[in-house]
Amino acid sequence: MADALQQEGGRMGLDDRKLAVLRAIVEDYVATQEPVGSKTLVERHQLGVSPATVRNDMAVLEEEGYIQQPHTSAGRVPTDRGYRLFVDRLSRVKPLTPAERRAIERFLVGAVDLDDVVHRTVRLLAQLTRQVAVVQYPSLARSSVRHLELVPISTTRLMLVMIVDTGRVEQRLVELPGPILPDDVIDLRQLVNEKLVGTRLADTPPLVQALVDEVTGVLRPAMTTLSTVLLETLVERHEERIALAGTANLTRGGLLDFQGSLRPILEALEEEVVLLKLIGEVEPSAMRVRIGDENEIDNLRATSVVSTGYGPGVTILGGLGVVGPTRMDYPSTIATVRAVARYVGDLLAQN
Structure with a gap:
């Protein structure tokens, strides 16, 4: 749309002078919140032409839909179309001090x-x-895993804490199928971090499934339950x-x-x-x-x-x-x- 307006501005005969008039109207209207007349433009801006010429340019701009006249004023205000042309072709980004x-x-x-x-x-x-x-x-959909922490709450309950690379933190409670030893919690923590740290959240599901497939022995029941909560935390909670x-x-x-x-x-x-x-x-x-x-x-x-x-x-x-x-x-x-x-x-x- 912006390109079309730029091309249209050229086709409709909006030469540099008319563009300068439009720029001046936009700047004055933003500054004063009052409709802008030709006399005011000549007084405030170095346009290098007479008020009559400015009035003619404003008539062209109005005909082409870039400015309009409010019913209660003799001045003109920019239209949405005029603002768009101003942004696309005329505005100069003001550098911050x-x-x-x-x-x-x-x-x-x-x-x-x-x-x-x-x-x-x-x-x-x-x-x-x-x-x-x-x-x-x-x-979260654009984030990656920075660290996963498992905090024992009791022998059958863990707190899963996920920290992503943006600093966002998510917490979930994990209800285990049976008691777990502190050393097993340490092993689970090491396994999930080795597998998932640095991975984008959207790419984690197959890695979580791999954790379940690879773990054997006493850790498998806990890992199976943990994997469900991991998927909910890593993938399904993209609020x-x-x-x-x-x-x-x-x-x-x-x-x-x-x-x-x-x-x-x-x-x-x-x-x-x-x-x-x-x-x-x-x-x-x-x-x-x-x-x-x-x-x-x-x-x-x-x-x-x-x-x-x-x-x-x-x-x-x-x-x-x-x-x-x-x-x-x-x-x-x-x-x-x-x-x-x-x-x-x-x-x-x-x-």
């Missing part, structure tokens, strides 16, 4: 565990962008978790001006399935910007979503992003989301 980068790094480096990393990240995104921030916990912050920021973006109520947006943001769809479908090093009607969720078509993936290196463990009005500062938001994702990925790589 050294102070901003240091602030991000200091805020995230103090995290003590995975939950703290995610909660710090979502709060930071909401504060920096002044939008609704969404962060997906590292997906995804989401952290959300900054919903109060929706009241700042002017969304009430357009649809009268934030309730549909808030209801959509309460659904984890919706949030995962917004930020979970990401590719390595790719920024995804969905504007207005490009959103598949009906209740979010008054918003824009800026999202990307995060993880160590080129490995994507989850997604993060922000939801806000279509009238957002795209260059700054894109730069912030990208920078935070990179710092979170670096932090996970260190752990």
